[in-house]
Every structure is written in structure tokens, then in C-alpha cells.
Amino acid sequence: MSNGPFLIAGELTSGGHRLVQRVYYEDTDFSGLVYHARYLHFLERGRTDYLRCLGVGQHELLHADEEGLVFVVHRMEIDFKGPARMDDVLTIQTVTEKAGGAKMVLTQEIRRGDALLIAAKVIVAVINKHGRPRRLPEELAQQLLAASVAPEKAAENPLAKT
Amino acid sequence: MSNGPFLIAGELTSGGHRLVQRVYYEDTDFSGLVYHARYLHFLERGRTDYLRCLGVGQHELLHADEEGLVFVVHRMEIDFKGPARMDDVLTIQTVTEKAGGAKMVLTQEIRRGDALLIAAKVIVAVINKHGRPRRLPEELAQQLLAASVAPEKAAENPLAKT
Amino acid sequence: MSNGPFLIAGELTSGGHRLVQRVYYEDTDFSGLVYHARYLHFLERGRTDYLRCLGVGQHELLHADEEGLVFVVHRMEIDFKGPARMDDVLTIQTVTEKAGGAKMVLTQEIRRGDALLIAAKVIVAVINKHGRPRRLPEELAQQLLAASVAPEKAAENPLAKT
Amino acid sequence: MSNGPFLIAGELTSGGHRLVQRVYYEDTDFSGLVYHARYLHFLERGRTDYLRCLGVGQHELLHADEEGLVFVVHRMEIDFKGPARMDDVLTIQTVTEKAGGAKMVLTQEIRRGDALLIAAKVIVAVINKHGRPRRLPEELAQQLLAASVAPEKAAENPLAKT
Numbered sequence: 001m002s003n004g005p006f007l008i009a010g011e012l013t014s015g016g017h018r019l020v021q022r023v024y025y026e027d028t029d030f031s032g033l034v035y036h037a038r039y040l041h042f043l044e045r046g047r048t049d050y051l052r053c054l055g056v057g058q059h060e061l062l063h064a065d066e067e068g069l070v071f072v073v074h075r076m077e078i079d080f081k082g083p084a085r086m087d088d089v090l091t092i093q094t095v096t097e098k099a100g101g102a103k104m105v106l107t108q109e110i111r112r113g114d115a116l117l118i119a120a121k122v123i124v125a126v127i128n129k130h131g132r133p134r135r136l137p138e139e140l141a142q143q144l145l146a147a148s149v150a151p152e153k154a155a156e157n158p159l160a161k162t
Numbered sequence: 163m164s165n166g167p168f169l170i171a172g173e174l175t176s177g178g179h180r181l182v183q184r185v186y187y188e189d190t191d192f193s194g195l196v197y198h199a200r201y202l203h204f205l206e207r208g209r210t211d212y213l214r215c216l217g218v219g220q221h222e223l224l225h226a227d228e229e230g231l232v233f234v235v236h237r238m239e240i241d242f243k244g245p246a247r248m249d250d251v252l253t254i255q256t257v258t259e260k261a262g263g264a265k266m267v268l269t270q271e272i273r274r275g276d277a278l279l280i281a282a283k284v285i286v287a288v289i290n291k292h293g294r295p296r297r298l299p300e301e302l303a304q305q306l307l308a309a310s311v312a313p314e315k316a317a318e319n320p321l322a323k324t
Numbered sequence: 325m326s327n328g329p330f331l332i333a334g335e336l337t338s339g340g341h342r343l344v345q346r347v348y349y350e351d352t353d354f355s356g357l358v359y360h361a362r363y364l365h366f367l368e369r370g371r372t373d374y375l376r377c378l379g380v381g382q383h384e385l386l387h388a389d390e391e392g393l394v395f396v397v398h399r400m401e402i403d404f405k406g407p408a409r410m411d412d413v414l415t416i417q418t419v420t421e422k423a424g425g426a427k428m429v430l431t432q433e434i435r436r437g438d439a440l441l442i443a444a445k446v447i448v449a450v451i452n453k454h455g456r457p458r459r460l461p462e463e464l465a466q467q468l469l470a471a472s473v474a475p476e477k478a479a480e481n482p483l484a485k486t
Numbered sequence: 487m488s489n490g491p492f493l494i495a496g497e498l499t500s501g502g503h504r505l506v507q508r509v510y511y512e513d514t515d516f517s518g519l520v521y522h523a524r525y526l527h528f529l530e531r532g533r534t535d536y537l538r539c540l541g542v543g544q545h546e547l548l549h550a551d552e553e554g555l556v557f558v559v560h561r562m563e564i565d566f567k568g569p570a571r572m573d574d575v576l577t578i579q580t581v582t583e584k585a586g587g588a589k590m591v592l593t594q595e596i597r598r599g600d601a602l603l604i605a606a607k608v609i610v611a612v613i614n615k616h617g618r619p620r621r622l623p624e625e626l627a628q629q630l631l632a633a634s635v636a637p638e639k640a641a642e643n644p645l646a647k648t
Binding site: 003004005006007008009020022024025026041044045048049052053057059087089 | 203206219221251
């Protein structure tokens with residue numbers, strides 16, 4: 001898969017969202033492998049494009065009401081299971097585990113082909129523009145969770161979790 | 163153009179090569195705009211994928227003969243003509259101006275739609291694995307220059323320079 | 325503390341190691357705060373300088389015997405407790421919790437003055453140059469753990485844990 | 487010079503400003519050398535700390551009057567003369583060549599010991615918060631240029647240009 005066509009913002013899956021990205025020089029360090037903190041960039045691109053594919057603009061949320069709504073990473077647990085290298089094509093898979101109250105829990109994986117390189121659990125806090133916790137709107141919570149249960153799409157999508 | 167299909171390594175044009183990339187959080191700074199050094203990352207991705215589309219692997223070049231062949235940036239002149247912002251979709255255009263002896267001269271542009279944001283002239287030196295200048299192989303020089311003159315492709319490619 | 329004198333590689337403490345670093349433009353994103361993955365850079369600078377202050381060169385370890393010795397991050401748990409901003413001066417504190425067998429467990433904190441911004445648990449695997457687990461040399465394990473118990477230095481160091 | 491004491495924001499010199507910084511993992515790429523765009527980060531840290539040492543806060547300038555004052559990089563010419571490597575300690579030297587009207591011209595160098603690695607000319611535009619050019623305040627222009635001519639300090643500073 002050196003140059004297939006794909007969607008720039010990735011695509012919704014029955015399991016959440018999937019994004020394809022390339023490893024470039026900038027992602028590597030002198031060990032010859034990808035610098036560990038760069039995997040967090042790939043994970044963040046996945047989360048941003050997941051919301052984009054759901055039609056959720058982060059700018060719009062900030063100005064949706066007087067309070068504003070902002071997502072911030074509250075906690076991450078990351079297992080580094082195998083290294084990525086220059087020129088690799090990676091798939092970033094994001095799945096919503098919980099969405100409600102003032103937080104979202106996502107599981108994210110980075111794979112090269114079938115090989116699992118990174119497994120992460122990400123707790124995202126929902127705050128207002130003054131930094132105080134606020135509730136995730138019910139509609140958005142439903143939208144995120146709905147993306148986790150679409151069995152008819154799962155059949156056609158070999159990467160999706162069922 | 164928020165999520166069209168495209169080629170992950172970009173494509174050869176009559177003018178050289180064209181790559182489409184997204185601006186993410188990681189690319190911005192607290193001014194609200196893209197951090198100036200990040201444009202060099204986008205330009206480097208363009209150069210790497212240009213060689214990839216020509217079938218030139220940088221690993222293979224390093225081991226092509228006993229001397230090895232490595233490309234290093236020798237000089238850059240960069241005009242910052244306008245800012246990119248979060249979520250922008252950028253097109254990186256690379257054109258070979260000269261290729262021969264121990265160097266290549268490339269011109270590169272970054273555009274958002276029609277708007278020119280970055281114009282750069284990049285001088286790339288050709289060295290061996292011991293850091294000494296060496297000649298660019300004639301075949302590769304021809305391949306790079308040939309990509310600059312393909313009028314029949316230019317017609318179907320509105321972004322290409324003729 | 326905008327421009328006090330300090331040691332470029334930080335200093336050993338009774339609790340491990342302490343490094344002072346500045347937040348620059350490159351560390352921030354358009355939210356106005358430090359980009360979340362950048363905290364991992366600060367933590368890694370702390371770990372690298374901790375080994376440097378112990379006289380352990382990572383290049384030397386790689387060539388210490390036929391097998392070679394390399395440290396890789398195996399798992400991280402990171403709590404993002406408060407945001408850092410442009411121009412902040414941060415203190416990165418590293419403490420060895422365990423060192424032995426084929427791994428090290430470190431706790432790391434990033435503070436701005438007294439405010440705790442980041443708390444992390446980092447599991448570092450010890451591998452050889454072929455990527456296989458190998459034992460941490462007993463001498464280095466002792467050196468890392470010894471740095472955790474030096475009460476007489478703790479007295480003169482207000483930031484150190486006792 | 488693996489761990490000498492130094493000033494976190496660097497220091498004013500007769501030639502402008504000097505800052506000492508370490509190369510970490512994050513700065514390198516799989517070639518084993520520093521990634522070319524990272525040198526722009528070191529240069530930017532130098533410019534930021536130069537203004538800091540002159541007592542000029544970029545936040546304060548933004549709110550100094552109704553118009554606001556912002557510095558943006560307009561053009562850079564960079565010669566990459568030699569590579570930096572992991573663990574190197576680098577000195578970033580910044581000198582004001584011109585300051586007046588709506589721009590500043592700076593020359594910047596990065597050295598490892600006596601070896602010149604990077605030579606850059608940086609044109610910085612002065613704009614207001616709406617992105618329009620505005621004049622650099624006369625007082626600040628004088629302050630920047632005054633830093634370029636202080637022969638009595640030059641004597642005690644072996645790195646300064648006279």
C-alpha cells in the first residue's frame with residue numbers, strides 16, 4: 001500500500017473511525033524508529049478527524065452557547081507494543097467506549113497492516129471556555145455511541161470491531 | 163475539500179509533484195496560526211513523496227553502490243506570504259529547476275486553494291555516506307528533469323505549471 | 325524565575341533528578357496552551373539528563389558488550405492535571421521506583437512553581453540491539469536506586485522527596 | 487561543556503544575544519543527525535529570549551495600544567553548513583542588522599563550540615493585530631540597535647562580534 005487512494009479525513013466505521021497516515025522523516029529519531037511522543041500526534045489526528053467525520057467542528061462547539069465547549073485530554077494510558085519506521089503507512093483506529101457526563105473514554109490503536117504497534121486508552125474531559133467541567137450535549141454523546149453499533153457496516157469493514 | 167479521496171503519496175505533475183496534506187493541532191502555535199517551522203515539514207513530505215512517486219527509495223540509494231548516496235538540504239530561501247490555520251487542507255507543489263553535478267535545485271509552494279502561502283527555493287546537496295559531495299547519477303537527473311516537461315499531462319492538471 | 329542561572333543537564337536529587345526547561349512557541353498550539361504530546365518531550369529530556377548526570381551515555385551502553393543495551397518506553401500512564409503556557413518555566417522531576425530484571429519503573433512530574441501540571445508513570449524496557457529483552461546491569465540498577473536514597477542531600481534540596 | 491551553569495534565557499552580548507541549548511532525541515531523525523526544520527526552533531528560541539532579555543514581552547506588545555503589535559517571520563535564508571547530533575550543546579547567536587519602519591533584519595548563527603553549523607538571515611515583519619503592517623516603536627528600534635554596539639561588554643565576551 002504505497003500510494004492507494006484514500007479519504008483525507010478518514011472514515012467512520014462500525015467501531016468508530018479509521019484514518020490512514022504516512023510516517024515521514026520528522027516522525028523518526030536517531031534510533032531509526034518513530035520517536036515515542038509522535039504516536040500521540042497520530043492518535044490526536046485520529047480523534048480530530050473522527051469528530052470532523054461526525055460533522056462536529058471544534059470551533060463551532062466553542063461558540064455553540066455562552067459557556068462554550070472544549071475537549072482536553074485528561075489521562076492517557078499507552079502501551080508501545082512495536083516500533084514504526086520511516087515510510088510506514090499506519091492505520092489509526094478510534095472507538096468510543098463511553099460518552100456522557102463531563103467525559104469521553106476512547107480506545108485507540110495504531111497498526112501497520114495487521115501488526116498492532118500502539119494501544120491507548122484516552123480519557124477526554126469536557127470543559128467550558130473558563131476551564132470548568134460541563135456536560136457533553138446528549139445529542140453528541142448519542143452520535144459518538146451510535147457510531148459504535150452499526151453491524152451492517154461492520155460486515156464490509158474487516159478492520160472494524162464487532 | 164474537507165474529505166475528498168486522494169493519493170497518499172501525492173502524484174507526479176507536469177511541473178514535478180503535488181501532495182495534499184491537512185493542518186492539525188500539532189502544526190499550530192498559540193498565535194492561532196501554523197508555527198513557521200512546520201511549513202518545512204510539509205515541504206519535506208512533498209520532496210520525500212516526489213522521490214517515492216519516481217520509484218526512488220532513499221534507503222536503496224544509500225546502498226546502491228559502495229559510496230552510497232544521500233540527499234541533504236544545503237540552503238533554503240523561504241517567503242512566508244500568508245498564514246495557514248487549523249483544519250486547512252494544503253497543497254504542496256514541488257518542481258525541479260536543476261538536477262546535475264552534486265546538487266538539485268527545487269522550487270516548492272504551499273497553497274490553500276488558489277492562495278499562495280509559502281514559496282521556497284531549496285538547494286539539495288548530493289553526498290556519499292562519508293559526507294563528501296558526489297555526482298547525482300545521470301539517470302536520476304534525467305528522471306527528475308523529465309518530470310518537468312510533460313505537456314499532455316499539464317492539460318488535464320489545472321495546478322501544473324506549463 | 326525568568327532568567328536564573330541553572331545547570332544545563334539538571335542535577336541529581338535525593339529523589340532522582342530535576343531539570344528546568346522553558347516553554348517556547350513550538351510547544352504551544354492554537355488553544356493557547358501547551359500541546360499535550362509536548363509534555364512527553366519534557367519528560368524524555370528529564371530521563372536523558374538523569375542518565376547523563378549518572379555518567380551513563382546511551383551510546384556507550386549500546387556498545388558496552390556484544391549484545392548492546394537500549395532503553396525503550398514500554399508503557400506510559402499520564403495524568404494531565406493542569407495546563408502550561410507560553411513562557412512558563414517548568415521543573416521536570418524524575419524518580420526511580422524500580423530498577424532490575426529487564427525493566428525500570430520511573431515516576432515523573434512536571435511542575436510550574438508548586439503547581440503540579442503532569443504526573444506520569446513510565447515503564448522503560450531494557451533490550452539488546454536485536455530488540456530482545458536483556459537484564460539491566462546490576463551496577464546501573466544500584467546506581468539508579470541509590471539516587472533515590474540520599475537523605476543528607478535531601479536536606480539541602482527543598483524540592484526533593486524524602 | 488556537559489553540564490555547566492548558565493542563564494535560562496541566555497544573555498545580551500555586544501552583538502545582540504546568546505543562548506545555550508541542548509540537542510535531545512526529539513531533535514534528531516533516522517539519519518542520525520538533527521532534522522533540518524528543528525534548527526528553526528533553536529533560532530526562534532533565540533529570538534524569543536533576546537526580546538525577553540530586553541524586557542520586551544510579546545504579550546505586552548500585543549496589548550500596548552489599540553492597534554497591538556505582533557512580530558511574524560516574513561522571509562528566511564538559511565545555510566546548513568554542518569550537522570548537529572544527539573547530545574550536542576549548541577550556542578544560538580542573534581544580532582540585529584536593521585530595526586525600523588515595519589521590519590527587523592536579524593542574522594543568526596548556531597555553533598557547536600567554534601564550528602559554525604547554521605547561518606541564517608531572518609526578516610521579521612511588524613504587524614498589528616489585524617495583520618496590517620505597522621511601524622516598530624522608535625524606542626524599541628533603538629533598544630535593539632543599541633545592543634549591537636557595546637564595545638566594553640565585547641571585551642569580556644569572547645563570543646561577541648566586535
